[in-house]
Amino acid sequence: xxxxxxxxxxxxxxxxxxxxxxxxxxxxxxxxxxxxxxxxxxxxxxxxxxxxxxxxxxxxxxxxxxxxxxxxxxxxxxxxxxxxxxxxxxxxxxxxxxxxxxxxxxxxxxxxxxxxxxxxxxxxxxxxxxxxxxxxxxxxxxxxxxxxxxxxxxxxxxxxxxxxxxxxxxxxxxxxxxxxxxxxxxxxxxxxxxxxxxxxxxxxxxxxxxxxxxxxxxxxxxxxxxxxxxxxxxxxxxxxxxxxxxxxxxxxxxxxxxxxxxxxxxxxxxxxxxxxxxxxxxxxxxxxxxxxxxxxxxxxxxxxxxxxxxxxxxxxxxxxxxxxxxxxxxxxxxxxxxxxxxxxxxxxxxxxxxxxxxxxxxxxxxxxxxxxxxxxxxxxxxxxxxxxxxxxxxxxxxxxxxxxxxxxxxxxxxxxxxxxxxxxxxxxxxxxxxxxxxxxxxxxxxxxxxxxxxxxxxxxxxxxxxxxxxxxxxxxxxxxxxxxxxxxxxxxxxxxxxxxxxxxxxxxxxxxxxxxxxxxxxxxxxxxxxxxxxxxxxxxxxxxxxxxxxxxxxxxxxxxxxxxxxxxxxxxxxxxxxxxxxxxxxxxxxxxxxxxxxxxx
Amino acid sequence: xxxxxxxxxxxxxxxxxxxxxxxxxxxxxxxxxxxxxxxxxxxxxxxxxxxxxxxxxxxxxxxxxxxxxxxxxxxxxxxxxxxxxxxxxxxxxxxxxxxxxxxxxxxxxxxxxxxxxxxxxxxxxxxxxxxxxxxxxxxxxxxxxxxxxxxxxxxxxxxxxxxxxxxxxxxxxxxxxxxxxxxxxxxxxxxxxxxxxxxxxxxxxxxxxxxxxxxxxxxxxxxxxxxxxxxxxxxxxxxxxxxxxxxxxxxxxxxxxxxxxxxxxxxxxxxxxxxxxxxxxxxxxxxxxxxxxxxxxxxxxxxxxxxxxxxxxxxxxxxxxxxx
Numbered sequence: 001x002x003x004x005x006x007x008x009x010x011x012x013x014x015x016x017x018x019x020x021x022x023x024x025x026x027x028x029x030x031x032x033x034x035x036x037x038x039x040x041x042x043x044x045x046x047x048x049x050x051x052x053x054x055x056x057x058x059x060x061x062x063x064x065x066x067x068x069x070x071x072x073x074x075x076x077x078x079x080x081x082x083x084x085x086x087x088x089x090x091x092x093x094x095x096x097x098x099x100x101x102x103x104x105x106x107x108x109x110x111x112x113x114x115x116x117x118x119x120x121x122x123x124x125x126x127x128x129x130x131x132x133x134x135x136x137x138x139x140x141x142x143x144x145x146x147x148x149x150x151x152x153x154x155x156x157x158x159x160x161x162x163x164x165x166x167x168x169x170x171x172x173x174x175x176x177x178x179x180x181x182x183x184x185x186x187x188x189x190x191x192x193x194x195x196x197x198x199x200x201x202x203x204x205x206x207x208x209x210x211x212x213x214x215x216x217x218x219x220x221x222x223x224x225x226x227x228x229x230x231x232x233x234x235x236x237x238x239x240x241x242x243x244x245x246x247x248x249x250x251x252x253x254x255x256x257x258x259x260x261x262x263x264x265x266x267x268x269x270x271x272x273x274x275x276x277x278x279x280x281x282x283x284x285x286x287x288x289x290x291x292x293x294x295x296x297x298x299x300x301x302x303x304x305x306x307x308x309x310x311x312x313x314x315x316x317x318x319x320x321x322x323x324x325x326x327x328x329x330x331x332x333x334x335x336x337x338x339x340x341x342x343x344x345x346x347x348x349x350x351x352x353x354x355x356x357x358x359x360x361x362x363x364x365x366x367x368x369x370x371x372x373x374x375x376x377x378x379x380x381x382x383x384x385x386x387x388x389x390x391x392x393x394x395x396x397x398x399x400x401x402x403x404x405x406x407x408x409x410x411x412x413x414x415x416x417x418x419x420x421x422x423x424x425x426x427x428x429x430x431x432x433x434x435x436x437x438x439x440x441x442x443x444x445x446x447x448x449x450x451x452x453x454x455x456x457x458x459x460x461x462x463x464x465x466x467x468x469x470x471x472x473x474x475x476x477x478x479x480x481x482x483x484x485x486x487x488x489x490x491x492x493x494x495x496x497x498x499x500x501x502x503x504x505x506x507x508x509x510x511x512x513x514x515x516x517x518x519x520x521x522x523x524x525x526x527x528x529x530x531x532x533x534x535x536x537x538x539x540x541x542x543x544x545x546x547x548x549x550x551x552x553x554x555x556x557x558x559x560x561x562x563x564x565x566x567x568x569x570x571x572x573x574x575x576x577x578x579x580x581x582x583x584x585x586x587x588x589x590x591x592x593x594x595x596x597x598x599x600x601x
Numbered sequence: 602x603x604x605x606x607x608x609x610x611x612x613x614x615x616x617x618x619x620x621x622x623x624x625x626x627x628x629x630x631x632x633x634x635x636x637x638x639x640x641x642x643x644x645x646x647x648x649x650x651x652x653x654x655x656x657x658x659x660x661x662x663x664x665x666x667x668x669x670x671x672x673x674x675x676x677x678x679x680x681x682x683x684x685x686x687x688x689x690x691x692x693x694x695x696x697x698x699x700x701x702x703x704x705x706x707x708x709x710x711x712x713x714x715x716x717x718x719x720x721x722x723x724x725x726x727x728x729x730x731x732x733x734x735x736x737x738x739x740x741x742x743x744x745x746x747x748x749x750x751x752x753x754x755x756x757x758x759x760x761x762x763x764x765x766x767x768x769x770x771x772x773x774x775x776x777x778x779x780x781x782x783x784x785x786x787x788x789x790x791x792x793x794x795x796x797x798x799x800x801x802x803x804x805x806x807x808x809x810x811x812x813x814x815x816x817x818x819x820x821x822x823x824x825x826x827x828x829x830x831x832x833x834x835x836x837x838x839x840x841x842x843x844x845x846x847x848x849x850x851x852x853x854x855x856x857x858x859x860x861x862x863x864x865x866x867x868x869x870x871x872x873x874x875x876x877x878x879x880x881x882x883x884x885x886x887x888x889x890x891x892x893x894x895x896x897x898x899x900x901x902x903x904x905x906x907x908x909x910x911x912x913x914x915x916x917x918x919x920x921x922x923x924x925x
Contacts, residue, residue: 130863158921160912167860169921202923233662235918236877236902302620 018316053279109195116189127162140174171198214281221274223247322352407461445477466498466505480594488552489522497526528576639669646705659879682709699886707774727775741873747779751786762823768799809835
């Protein structure tokens with residue numbers, strides 16, 4: 001996998017690599033930052049929530065304490081100020097009880113004073129007792145005697161003492177205590193009951209639970225629920241609460257996992273009663289509150305990320321674009337070199353930062369030097385080739401000179417002094433043209449004059465064994481040609497074509513223009529050239545072949561191709577027993593134009 | 602020279618804009634959701650909303666958990682199926698997101714629901730037999746309640762008592778099943794004469810009460826049995842009017858029945874947990890998957906309560922709703 005990524009990375013552009021690397025780093029950085037910030041926020045919010053819940057619990061505890069103390073105060077007042085040491089028959093008990101009830105009836109359901117055997121001594125408000133109700137069997141009554149000197153607090157229950165009209169019933173929390181009743185001097189055991197309205201406690205907690213996260217509930221020291229916002233659902237088994245565990249837990253805050261849910265719990269015990277106020281905050285409710293912040297955080301992170309990605313892209317573009325352009329210009333140059341185009345250092349891109357510009361300039365300088373070296377090399381090669389051909393050309397002269405002088409010697413020996421004079425004159429003319437003031441390029445006219453002189457010499461030498469005709473289009477006479485290219489062809493036509501034909505040999509020299517080019521052909525009616533020989537005449541092997549110097553045709557062809565390039569050179573056509581035609585193919589360049597161009601170079 | 606491609610810029614811009622739009626839509630959606638609270642309608646029979654208070658509280662608690670709103674809709678009469686059909690139709694038109702129905706006539710309402718292809722969730726409270734599709738009912742085992750009430754009566758009364766069975770409101774499958782269970786229990790034991798007081802469907806409590814008064818006066822009985830709230834209340838009123846005492850065995854959740862359980866005629870009261878019925882019905886109405894996960898296979902509890910045990914801690918919470 002890593003190898004694949006590495007390979008993929010290598011294939012991509014520098015800009016892509018820089019952009020991707022920076023983007024990846026940015027994503028990791030921003031994601032880490034966002035996660036850290038989010039985690040920190042969650043922790044902070046959680047801590048703050050626990051703190052707030054702690055304050056709420058303290059507040060509720062204070063309120064509940066006040067409420068309970070108030071109720072205990074009623075019980076104490078009733079007992080210590082009214083019942084104790086007062087004869088049961090005294091009307092004062094009922095009167096004081098009614099006064100106390102009236103003063104606190106918002107929080108009270110009833111106040112009852114009963115004897116130890118369950119008989120009601122006094123009650124407020126006055127109401128008819130339910131038939132068949134045995135107070136002794138009720139929990140509050142029994143607990144009062146279990147906890148003498150203490151006030152017992154019951155859990156909420158439906159009051160079952162008085163008959164209420166309209167099918168009403170009252171949920172109450174009973175404060176019961178054992179009391180001493182005085183009856184005509186004797187002291188009896190009795191129970192004083194103060195039934196607190198459960199709705200008072202309920203309202204206190206409902207206010208706290210109205211809004212905000214989590215909930216607060218109340219249970220007694222045994223974990224029996226006194227108030228819970230879902231108490232009915234808990235009683236019905238629809239909802240679970242960890243009240244039994246909470247009851248055992250000391251005051252403070254802690255986290256727990258209950259019923260698959262993580263929750264923060266704050267506990268506080270209410271003095272005297274042992275009741276516990278418990279604040280529970282499920283983590284899922286905190287998460288709901290965090291949802292909006294999380295969304296905003298994601299949005300901000302993504303916006304920042306987008307801007308960074310865009311910035312990365314622009315910066316990487318600015319940084320890498322000059323490199324890319326430089327690379328493209330080098331590739332363009334490479335392409336040109338591959339296609340044999342001229343290397344042009346001006347195509348090299350120079351731009352961007354100073355490092356890239358320096359690189360471009362260095363490459364440009366290198367190309368310039370390379371170009372100079374290449375040109376020098378080509379020039380040297382060309383000069384070398386030329387000097388080689390000049391050496392070849394110079395080989396003609398002794399070759400021809402030997403033959404001509406041989407003929408002159410032969411004429412003088414035969415006392416043909418006129419012919420000898422004529423021949424030496426022609427030879428002189430021949431050399432004059434050969435010299436041509438050192439120019440290799442002469443007019444076709446001069447070349448033909450040269451050829452004619454040569455033919456004249458050879459005719460004398462070969463005692464007119466052949467006839468020669470010359471037909472040159474005047475239109476091409478002023479065109480440029482390489483000197484001494486017709487004479488070797490005439491020489492070949494004589495040596496290999498008509499030498500042994502005893503006066504029947506014919507040599508035709510023609511010059512004409514065709515398709516904008518110049519053609520000079522030398523034809524003979526000799527025996528022709530065998531095909532296998534024909535195919536090698538213009539190859540390198542021809543240099544070491546045959547009579548004389550053996551270098552005529554190859555030399556001429558090479559010289560034409562060096563000077564004029566392209567498709568120019570010799571064309572050889574031959575048929576056995578019919579004859580041979582060797583045609584020189586030259587570009588049609590007027591001599592003035594050629595000299596002008598040469599002068600320009 | 603190659604020109605720089607615009608595609609990455611365009612791509613980034615599209616992703617960026619799409620993200621912003623999605624976020625705004627989501628935030629907007631959250632705001633809209635706050636405004637448009639899910640509304641659950643609880644359509645019940647009878648005109649006494651107090652009778653359904655316990656069930657409403659259960660449904661309200663479930664709705665509160667889900668941030669939904671619950672409204673209790675009663676009828677003008679006890680058994681007018683046409684009226685209940687009209688209410689159902691009107692609630693759907695008014696945009697209720699789910700319906701919890703206590704059908705006054707099982708057959709009629711079942712047919713109405715089936716024929717109208719209602720697309721919102723519908724949950725029946727009380728037994729509805731032969732429900733089609735995804736419609737479910739949340740109820741106690743009515744047959745079992747009737748059967749156990751019969752067993753209780755057999756155990757408590759002598760073999761020769763005359764038993765009057767008031768067969769009212771049997772157009773409701775729940776009542777019919779309770780009665781069937783009770784009669785099956787009786788057939789397994791020994792009693793005296795069994796009298797059937799049935800065949801009359803009265804539109805209001807007064808009509809039923811008069812019918813029962815006449816029946817009580819005309820036929821001597823030791824025990825009278827009822828299977829629903831309104832009939833039980835009518836019987837209590839009838840006995841009170843006549844100043845007559847009878848042993849009553851009843852399946853009811855009315856305050857009157859609870860009051861009379863201690864003070865007067867009712868010897869045994871079969872009391873289903875309507876709070877749980879309402880809670881679960883709303884749970885199913887709002888999130889069936891969640892509800893099934895939590896409460897699949899859970900049966901609605903019922904208890905047989907007598908004077909002696911009605912103030913027990915467990916029974917108190919069932920018989921006396923906290924908010925009075």
